[in-house]
Amino acid sequence: MPELPDVEVYRQYIDATALKQKVKRVQVNAPKVLQDISAQSLGRRLAGERFKRTSRRGKHLFVELTDGSHLLLHFGMTGNVHYYAGDGEQRPKFAAVVFTFENDCVFSYINKRKLGTVSIIDDPEEFAAENRLGPDALSLSEQEFLERLEKGRGGIKAFLMNQRLMAGIGNEYSDEILFQARLHPAVGLRSLDPAARKRLFGALKSVLHTAIECRVDPEKFPRSFITPRRREGAPCPRGNGTLVKQTVAGRSSYVCPQCQQA
DNA sequence: AGTACCACCTGACGGC
DNA sequence: TGCCGTCAGGTGGTAC
Numbered sequence: 098m099p100e101l102p103d104v105e106v107y108r109q110y111i112d113a114t115a116l117k118q119k120v121k122r123v124q125v126n127a128p129k130v131l132q133d134i135s136a137q138s139l140g141r142r143l144a145g146e147r148f149k150r151t152s153r154r155g156k157h158l159f160v161e162l163t164d165g166s167h168l169l170l171h172f173g174m175t176g177n178v179h180y181y182a183g184d185g186e187q188r189p190k191f192a193a194v195v196f197t198f199e200n201d202c203v204f205s206y207i208n209k210r211k212l213g214t215v216s217i218i219d220d221p222e223e224f225a226a227e228n229r230l231g232p233d234a235l236s237l238s239e240q241e242f243l244e245r246l247e248k249g250r251g252g253i254k255a256f257l258m259n260q261r262l263m264a265g266i267g268n269e270y271s272d273e274i275l276f277q278a279r280l281h282p283a284v285g286l287r288s289l290d291p292a293a294r295k296r297l298f299g300a301l302k303s304v305l306h307t308a309i310e311c312r313v314d315p316e317k318f319p320r321s322f323i324t325p326r327r328r329e330g331a332p333c334p335r336g337n338g339t340l341v342k343q344t345v346a347g348r349s350s351y352v353c354p355q356c357q358q359a
Numbered sequence: 360a361g362t363a364c365c366a367c368c369t370g371a372c373g374g375c
Numbered sequence: 376t377g378c379c380g381t382c383a384g385g386t387g388g389t390a391c
Binding site for chain 1: 382383384385386
């Protein structure tokens with residue numbers, strides 16, 4: 098799940114729960130997710146620190162600590178977070194890293210497939226530069242977006258998912274954006290006319306904003322979205338036919354052949 | 360520069 | 376019910 102809207106909702110969730118709490122101890126159940134840090138030193142770095150404030154860039158979530166360093170969370174394909182009272186509720190399944198606070202509440206970084214990342218970094222900006230992460234997709238102006246479009250050469254779906262051009266869009270939301278913009282994912286950037294370019298930018302913003310407003314709950318998504326019915330043979334929300342699945346940019350993609358011409 | 364493919368991990372699901 | 380193959384919303388490396 099975790100693309101930009103999901104990670105934004107996780108961020109808001111942390112703000113509403115674990116923020117300002119002081120860490121008592123850290124338990125690492127899946128050392129695999131730790132990057133450039135041992136379980137022991139993660140615990141040492143965090144003990145006594147508070148979760149001061151959160152930020153996000155694309156699919157990366159940062160929690161600033163009292164000492165100015167940042168806890169970095171990336172969720173891969175199966176990451177999630179959960180906060181609960183330590184005594185009553187039982188530890189969620191697949192809890193990879195568990196943070197216990199002074200108030201005995203628990204913040205859990207969950208990751209079933211362990212493809213995510215937990216680390217401590219000095220500075221998110223520096224991290225983004227080192228990893229060549231593009232600007233957050235929601236902070237991108239139309240002009241910046243169009244400039245990037247003009248420089249690109251490949252297919253439109255690969256463009257949207259390229260984290261170096263803009264950060265945050267993954268497989269699922271790229272399909273939704275392209276459906277809303279009525280563009281086929283395999284269309285080459287250079288064949289897009291100005292109206293299509295503008296439409297794409299509008300769809301990008303509205304899809305991401307809408308998903309966040311709905312707290313990424315597919316049941317709350319507008320009827321016009323394909324995400325809640327993301328499977329082959331599902332009806333096109335515009336009543337134009339049925340969705341088909343095809344591989345584009347190496348990923349499973351769902352398109353309405355009537356609305357989205359190749 | 361862009362794409363295609365593999366690897367990383369492990370669970371969920373459908374078919375037999 | 377049980378086993379097996381297939382697929383999964385991310386990312387990074389490698390090889391064209």
